[in-house]
Amino acid sequence: MSVLDRPYEDVWSPRRARIVAVALALVFVVIVGRSAWVVFNSPVRADSGGAVAEVAVRRADIVDREGQLLVTTLQGWSLAADPSAIWDVREVVDGLKTVFPTINTKQITDLLSDKKRRFVWIRRGVSERERKSVKDLGVEALRFVEEPQRVYPNGSLAGHLLGYTNVDGDGLEGIEKIFDERLKQGGEPLRLTIDASVQFVLEEELQGALAQFDMQGATGMVIDVHTGAVRAIASWPFSDPRKRGVEPAAAKTNRALNVRMELGSIYKPLTVAAALEAGELKATDRFNVSAPVKIGSTTVRDPHPLPNASSVTASDIIIHSSNIGSSLIAQRIGPEKLKAFLGNVGLLGGMTIKGPQTASPLTPSEWDQTAMATVAFGHGISVSPLSFAMTYTPFATGGELVTPVFLEPIDPATIQHKRVMSKETADLVLAMLRRTVVEGSGKLAEAPGYEVAGKTGTAEKPTPDGYDPNRNITSFAAIFPASRPQFVVLVVLDEAQPRTGVVRTASVTAAMIAGKVIARAAPLLDVHPVTSTVEAASLRTTEGTP
């Protein structure tokens, strides 16, 4: 007789049956409860695959104002090795040497000889070709690790500004360093104010200057006067971010931001504006600049005599770039007022920039008559080219100084405007600058249709033994178009020596480069050329000088 055939009471007592029933019921409740918990409360797995995790921490791209990709992150390969699995270190090193000729043989040999280690990096960031060549070596102990790598599709374009990261993706220079935290968060690309096309034009013209001049360095920039947006900024020799700082010192130096320079006569319009604002100068006032003048302990001379030098206006002083005239104008307002004006336009420091910082200025230790006389024509004061370029924005905006901006989008409410001169002063100086290009030292800067207004600057370079007459910084600061100013352009050449001829003043060096940049960049910046009729009318209304 089987258990099932026996009477129930014989097999299961009611009490046992109840215990089993309760136990089963508990199991049932537990299963149902657990099922419900799984359905409603089970946490979503945070780690749902390596590939997804990689995307989550992908460093953000950097793009130009139009969305053109400047920097991105791609998955690349790095080469590693397991020293404990290598039998013949020398054979492996010799093989690696055929793929990476510049490899440090001793260093790699030491690394691979350490049998206690299971993992060592051989090279971070290898190309596909190198990867294939290493695979062809057939060394089992060598393996590739996929990891993110920063890629710069435009090569050295805007290299100084963009900067670079180390192999671990930490920003070390430029935008990569300044906005490192933001970039590490990933997400939307970081959009710069730079326009890649204008940047290219600027860099090509600076590079092209080499065909005509032997020079030590150059820098240039294009700035929107209404927003402060930096549309292009370059320093030659260019820096290639792909080299991660392994470059000659000259290429590492960002002359636009980090070098202080005495920029010479491009200061003269500031001196004139300071005097006009102080009420110590009128457009019709006349000066005698026919002979050198002694101010303080310095004697100021003009390298070339001016036409009608015994009676010239402030306009003539700008147009023909008279050092004597500029010093005489400064003498009217005195060193303190000149200092205050230059401080007001940001040349004595204190300008707040959300982005790359500029070198702090080097200013006279004592603002006496001598300092005033030389600063009036751009000597004895050294600032970064970007700091100086911003001082021309008031001439273009009717008197308001703007701060450089590097990031888009630009909220109109956050643009920093600071009134530093009256509209009358700004318009008057702008007209002088336009005449400087039409009939003065800046003729080579003219870009037909774009009404270039600007000023040349030629400054001898300071040395421990005084100024060297054979080594110049030549510069041209420009505004265009003069009848409705939209952009400031600054070009500075370091020791530009024409390959033919002997003249090396800014009128034939920096002015010409600035003109070429404007002629090519203006259409890219949607600046429509103006007719000569419009320009003539504009000049008539703004020109206050006889």
Added chain:
Amino acid sequence: MNRLVMIGGLVVVAGLAVAVYRAKLGAEETQGRVDGLKGEVAKTEKDIAVMRAEEAYLTRPERIGPLARDRLGLEPASPDQYTASEALKQRLGEERLTLPAPEAVAPAQTPASPAQQ
């Protein structure tokens, strides 16, 4: 009766255990599909990033400028190629004025026949 209840209960519990097991398997399978899709998304995003980098490389001004000039004969616009829209309208208007209206076109003059001479 009690025996039937007991057997029924065992069957229900067994059925529930199977159901939970299958649900778990299904969830894992679904999770696997989700992971697979996420992997595909990641791969696609990676491919897009590569293609964007390639696009940026191929469209860099340094390359496009010479191509546009040499292959297409394009040059940057010169200032004399610009004109105000008003001037354009005026110019178009003038040209229309100089064009003969269709109805005003005079019939072609045929050479006089010798008979008419």
